[in-house]
Amino acid sequence: MAASGPIDDPTTDYFDPASDKIREECGVFGIFGLENAASLTALGMHALQHRGQEACGIASFDGEKFHTERHLGLVGDNFTGDDPSERLPGYMAIGHVRYSTAGQTILRNVQPLFSMLHTGGFAIAHNGHLTNAYTIREQLVEAGALFQSTSDTEVLIHLIARAKGGEFIDRFINAIRQVDGGYAFVALTDKTLIGARDRLGIRPLLIGRLGDSYILASETCAFDMVGAEFIREVDPGEVVAINADGIRSFRAFPEIAPRPCVFEFVYFARPDSIVGGKSVYNVRKRMGQRLAEETPADVDVIIPVPDSGVPAAIGFAQETGIPFELGIIRNHYVGRTFIQPTQQIRDMGVRLKHSANRAMIEGKRVLLVDDSIVRGTTSTKIVRMIKAAGATEVHFRSASPPIKFPDHYGIDMPNKEKLIAANYSLEAMTEMLEVDSLGFLSIEGLYWAMGEEYRREDAPQYTDHCFTGHYPTPLIDRDREMADGSKQLSFLVEVA
Known part of the structure; x- marks a missing residue:
């Protein structure tokens, strides 16, 4: 990489x-x-x-x-x-x-x-x-x-x-x-x-x-x-x-x-790919359907956070009958080199890649659906953008469970101190994201969407440690780093 x-x-x-x-x-x-x-x-x-x-x-x-x-x-x-x-x-x-x-x-x-x-x-x-x-x-x-x-x-x-x-x-x-x-x-x-x-x-x-x-x-x-x-x-x-x-x-x-990685279904794989014999697109729609059952919301319109939130938002809309609209338009042509480390650019960063479709938002109670929430920083900026476009209420749903543990198998997942769900209650996260309500898919719901039954007592069928903390292999370098406080692993050996 x-x-x-x-x-x-x-x-x-x-x-x-x-x-x-x-x-x-x-x-x-x-x-x-x-x-x-x-x-x-x-x-x-x-x-x-x-x-x-x-x-x-x-x-x-x-x-x-x-x-x-x-x-x-x-x-x-x-x-x-x-x-x-x-x-x-x-x-x-x-x-x-x-x-x-x-x-x-x-x-x-x-x-x-x-x-x-x-x-x-x-x-x-x-x-x-x-x-x-x-x-x-x-x-x-x-x-x-x-x-x-x-x-x-x-x-x-x-x-x-x-x-x-x-x-x-x-x-x-x-x-x-x-x-x-x-x-x-x-x-x-x-x-x-x-x-x-x-x-x-x-x-x-x-x-x-x-x-x-x-x-x-x-x-x-x-x-x-x-x-x-x-x-x-x-x-x-x-x-x-x-x-x-x-x-x-x-x-x-x-x-x-x-124990294949569950994040292939949540985020990584392209929606048109088949993973483990399952259509990624269909699994993500089922995540949205189950999310609607577990965390309903009284809203006027369902809006995905593009692009990865789209299938789950469609599933949520189909389950509830609430209209689905593209209330956020993504600019696919913004390169990384345009982003500069200045406060002014940091403040407007989300608007470089996402624009609110005001006609679909103004005067409405909006439900945002995304695949996951990691730090919460971008989610908060998107919420503010939707409010600025005239939404009367903004609710947020994550089509995966709360991410509480970092990854060590090739995913760029922040350390635990920077994972919002690892450090705050649902009520505190709701306040931090400045939303009227917040909900996450359960781990049982995630497995249901994949056509599986989550087995709490047995070894999980997937590598799902970011949600559960059940790491499937020894973490030798991580344990050494924690034991001696060394930062060498982070800076000398990069993930491929």
Whole structure:
């Protein structure tokens, strides 16, 4: 994921005005067996752009040598115009769209990362976060390793380089057995496209097919973009190796009950994607339907906070019969570079991206529906904007439960002290957001929307720790940081 610069540094208070939203993770894409593989990879990355907008890169192999190209910024700004395959020839390629939660926006952190190992060239891209990356990195540095980036992805490269014996895939598996956390890797050797998913399936990775060629991607929408057929998900703990002989599957870990990330349904995945066999759009509508049952409101109009609040707001409106209107118009053409860390710009930041549709608001009791509430800062500014447009009442509903715990698996989630629901009662939050009423979807309602029953006594079916505090893996680096008060993890190892 592309490193964030000073303006978007999560340690500051002058975030991008969308900072109250959960920040995207990353997206990965890989293809084997088609000429012009880089061009199709660029198209797949376009479909995954919502997962990371700060940097992008492609690595390809043409049968003789590797080619890599990495840029800061959007896919469309860097891989359009001339055919990317003219610069990046080859029949296999991997791509990455990136967002990080720490570090600086510097090219050396942009993925895919490429290294010359003793086995040959190797390129790798990563979605997720290794929760013991700093601990391993420290051990490697003490043993003489030299790091070129601040990405936890580079830790895996060093582990692969030091692995002993067997085929390359054996070395790769040996390396991922030493790391923990949530991850989806795509990688290239001179013969093979490799995909790997963490043992709990926290981060997504899928297999598709285009003719006789195979594709790996973070979401099904990337297959739709290139005209490929979705085959199946990479299983939790599975490593797949794709070459001229087809696909080989390896089990890197003993099988255990999977726990995919619930935020793919809440926020990350594109509405037209299929996750775990479920339509993301339908699940989000069901969240709104259940939200209407659990937290009704006597209002005149339902307005989504664009864009992620739209499906839930539609579900709320359909359940209640209250009119749905686009009362907030989003400006999709405001770039991050326009946002400057001055008080004047901070105060008007929301208006740069959102404008009130006064004709749908004035004189009405308004219900705002959003996917979640993190800090509450942007939500408050949106509420003020709706009031300024003439609303007589403003009510707010979150289509997910209160976020009370930070993330450690690749989501830019603030520490607990900055999560509004972790520190204030419902009544206090209602006052802080300056709304007439406030409501959240219950954890039971969230699982219901996904067609599941929430099991309180058993291990949860999903990685839902941001709501429940039930972290699915050991948090080795976090625990070390808490024990010694070190800030090294936050600033030296960035999320990929």
